[in-house]
Amino acid sequence: xxxxxxxxFLYQPGWQQRVAEAAAPxxxxxxxxxxxxxxxxxxxLAPRAERFWVxxxxxxxxxxxxxxxxxxxxxxxxxxxxxSVDFTALAALAGGEPLQVxxxxxxxxxxxxxxxxxxxAAAIAGAVLMVQREVADRMLAVPGGRAFGLxxxxxxxxxxxxxxxxxxxxxxxxxxxxxxxxLRLEFAPQAAALGVEIxxxxxxLRRAFAAKRKxxxxxxxxxxxxxxxxxxLAELAAIYKQLGPN
Numbered sequence: 645x646x647x648x649x650x651x652x653f654l655y656q657p658g659w660q661q662r663v664a665e666a667a668a669p670x671x672x673x674x675x676x677x678x679x680x681x682x683x684x685x686x687x688x689l690a691p692r693a694e695r696f697w698v699x700x701x702x703x704x705x706x707x708x709x710x711x712x713x714x715x716x717x718x719x720x721x722x723x724x725x726x727x728s729v730d731f732t733a734l735a736a737l738a739g740g741e742p743l744q745v746x747x748x749x750x751x752x753x754x755x756x757x758x759x760x761x762x763x764x765a766a767a768i769a770g771a772v773l774m775v776q777r778e779v780a781d782r783m784l785a786v787p788g789g790r791a792f793g794l795x796x797x798x799x800x801x802x803x804x805x806x807x808x809x810x811x812x813x814x815x816x817x818x819x820x821x822x823x824x825x826x827l828r829l830e831f832a833p834q835a836a837a838l839g840v841e842i843x844x845x846x847x848x849l850r851r852a853f854a855a856k857r858k859x860x861x862x863x864x865x866x867x868x869x870x871x872x873x874x875x876x877l878a879e880l881a882a883i884y885k886q887l888g889p890n
Contacts, residue, residue, distance in 0.1 A: 651750045653681040654774070655817040663826060664688035666808050667746035667772040674738035678726050678747030678757065678773075681705055683712045689746060690719050695738045701725045727753075727760050735767035742769035742831075751776050751820070755795065762802040771803075771829045777810055780825035792873045794853035798846070801838075801877060803829040838881040848884045 654660055668675060668689060675693035680686040680700040690696045690713040698713065699722045700706040706723035714721045722729060735743050745768055749757050754775050761768060775783070783799040784807060785791035799805055808826040813819040835842050852860060852872040859869055860883065872880065 651679065651681065652748075652816040652818060652820045654685055654748050654811075654815060656815045657684070659811055659815040660684045660688060662809070663746075663748075663772070663774070664692065666826060666828070668692035668744070672744050673741045674735065675744045675746065676731065676734060678745065678749065680709045680713075680721070681748070683709050685746075685748070686713050690716050693744075694718055695741075696720070697722055697734055699724060699726050699729055726757055731761065731764035732767040735764075743767055744769055745771035746773070747771075748774040748824075751779075751822075754779055758795075758799065762798065765802050765831050765833050768831050770831055772808070772826060773829065774811070774824050774826050776820075777823040777825045780807060780827055783827065787876050787879075788874050790873075794849060797849050797853070797872075797877060797880065799829070801834050801845075801849075803831045803833075805829050834877060838877060840881050840884060845881065845884055848887070849880065852880060852883075 654663065664685060672693040674695045675689060675697075677686055677689055677696070677698040680698035682705065686698045686709055690698075696713075696716070696719045698709055698719070700709055701724060703723060706721055709721045713719050731743060731745075735741065745761060747757075758773075761771060779795070782791045782793060782795045783805050785793070785796040806828045808828055811824045811826065813821065813823065816824070833842070835845070838845075849872075859871055860875075861869060870879075875883070
């Protein structure tokens with residue numbers, strides 16, 4: 645099958661089973677799958693949730709999903725771009741139950757999808773997501789490491805990420821040129837703990853990481869010799885509060 649929009653679908657049944665078990669090891673009240681594709685993973689996830697939504701933007705694939713899982717009780721196929729889906733509204737449909745999210749994210753829009761999920765963090769309890777291994781390394785990176793940057797700080801502001809396992813190119817059709825990683829994100833926004841407001845602090849982080857490897861002081865008007873990628877979220881929040889409203 646030719647994958648639309650450059651996607652690489654999880655194909656091997658053994659890997660599909662491992663991912664499904666990681667995403668829903670026990671029955672879940674509300675689960676959303678991003679990018680159902682040809683339905684291999686959807687068929688395993690649908691019976692594991694009381695309410696199950698699968699999002700697919702391609703009309704042909706969406707129809708295939710309706711044929712495969714759409715008639716199961718509690719299952720809905722959403723034919724839409726994931727970036728247009730209101731996850732907060734889905735949680736409301738589940739009686740306010742926080743959502744669990746699963747998905748094999750298209751590599752070229754991984755960051756926009758993550759930011760969209762983070763925007764709805766109050767409605768999401770956790771996510772099990774497949775991403776490019778290099779992206780996973782950045783999401784998991786710690787301050788002081790070469791991979792630590794804006795994606796690391798943003799992810800760790802909203803969630804606690806954990807690497808589950810890596811997958812080889814051969815697990816997908818068509819095989820990508822890179823390895824993939826399955827991550828678990830336990831959503832736990834840090835705004836209250838850090839004493840910051842979300843949107844202004846996100847704007848600050850974008851400024852702080854805008855020129856990687858350069859000292860913060862000259863860019864922010866402060867006597868700071870450290871670089872953003874050397875600082876923890878708590879240290880970045882302290883600098884943000886020192887700057888005042890912006």
